[in-house]
Amino acid sequence: xxxxEIRLNPNKRKSLINDYRRHEETKPSxxxxxxxxxxxxxxxxxxxxFATMKxxxxxxxxxxxxxxxxxxxxxxxxxxxxxxDSCFFMKVLDKKVLDSDGDEEDKSNHxxxxxxxxFDGSDYRRYGSSNSGxxxxxxxxxxxxxxxxxxxxxxxxxxxxxxxNGNDSYSRRSNPYxxxxxxDNFDFLSGKQGGTxxxxxxKDKYQLYIIGTGGCxxxxxxxxxxxxxxxxxxxxxKQDVVLKHTKWIQTIxxxxxxxxQGIKSLTxxxxxxxxxxxxxxxxxISPKILADKIGMNIVISxxxxxxxxxxxxxxxxxxDEKIKARLAYEQWQQSASLxx
Numbered sequence: 001x002x003x004x005e006i007r008l009n010p011n012k013r014k015s016l017i018n019d020y021r022r023h024e025e026t027k028p029s030x031x032x033x034x035x036x037x038x039x040x041x042x043x044x045x046x047x048x049x050f051a052t053m054k055x056x057x058x059x060x061x062x063x064x065x066x067x068x069x070x071x072x073x074x075x076x077x078x079x080x081x082x083x084x085d086s087c088f089f090m091k092v093l094d095k096k097v098l099d100s101d102g103d104e105e106d107k108s109n110h111x112x113x114x115x116x117x118x119f120d121g122s123d124y125r126r127y128g129s130s131n132s133g134x135x136x137x138x139x140x141x142x143x144x145x146x147x148x149x150x151x152x153x154x155x156x157x158x159x160x161x162x163x164x165n166g167n168d169s170y171s172r173r174s175n176p177y178x179x180x181x182x183x184d185n186f187d188f189l190s191g192k193q194g195g196t197x198x199x200x201x202x203k204d205k206y207q208l209y210i211i212g213t214g215g216c217x218x219x220x221x222x223x224x225x226x227x228x229x230x231x232x233x234x235x236x237x238k239q240d241v242v243l244k245h246t247k248w249i250q251t252i253x254x255x256x257x258x259x260x261q262g263i264k265s266l267t268x269x270x271x272x273x274x275x276x277x278x279x280x281x282x283x284x285i286s287p288k289i290l291a292d293k294i295g296m297n298i299v300i301s302x303x304x305x306x307x308x309x310x311x312x313x314x315x316x317x318x319x320d321e322k323i324k325a326r327l328a329y330e331q332w333q334q335s336a337s338l339x340x
């Protein structure tokens with residue numbers, strides 16, 4: 001069988017760029033290792049902080065009192081004094097801090113154990129669902145989100161594009177593609193696509209009984225400076241996950257962008273295959289992309305002409321059938337090479 005050169009077109013280039021992105025994400029790197037390591041450390045920090053939080057909260061709201069109030073709530077439907085929460089407003093009693101004017105103020109903050117809870121002081125939301133918290137959720141469940149065909153890197157990619165283009169904050173908010181990605185990610189994480197509600201299952205692991213009504217600021221829970229530091233370490237660990245995720249994806253996007261620029265100057269599929277086989281690239285192009293070449297790059301010999309004519313009118317080959325055909329062809333090439 002004789003091969004002819006296949007010329008690249010926009011669709012083939014796009015498929016190759018997407019597959020090269022997949023390839024780069026599978027490669028080991030310092031940035032990727034740091035990201036994975038940060039997730040492990042964050043999990044440990046959250047577990048440790050919650051153990052301390054449990055001690056602090058139950059010191060403030062004794063379980064015996066919680067039990068008595070639960071009994072009253074069951075007896076009287078007008079009593080609503082106790083419930084569970086995963087976000088806690090902590091206030092240090094043994095230490096003050098200085099504000100921007102140099103005056104003393106209470107050392108206090110919200111500490112949310114919810115999956116998308118705020119942890120970044122620059123976030124416009126100080127508690128509950130937040131932008132920083134969503135980035136943490138995307139990072140922690142990145143593989144699960146990717147597996148269903150969604151984009152956990154959307155916020156990072158948007159920031160890269162907006163920074164490069166000098167877009168203002170309104171342009172960042174009005175991006176319809178970004179909004180759709182965020183909505184899809186939320187639907188997946190909340191179980192609206194039929195899976196587990198990961199927001200709720202995460203929250204269920206980190207709930208404690210609280211006595212009182214109203215927002216959590218109205219029920220500040222006292223703690224000492226060492227306990228507060230433990231909660232702060234949890235925030236720092238979450239920030240580190242988002243930071244390391246961002247740095248890794250920034251390197252991936254930069255590499256893919258450079259490949260995208262390079263492939264524009266390539267005209268033949270064989271040039272891409274040659275690039276992929278370089279030792280420092282070692283890119284196994286997806287069988288689906290290789291299968292798309294079948295029927296276009298093989299000049300059928302005279303001996304196979306009858307079979308090719310006979311095949312006219314038959315059902316179109318499926319992707320799997322094309323992949324099998326490609327693999328069979330490669331095996332034939334190897335056999336022919338050994339025979340010669």
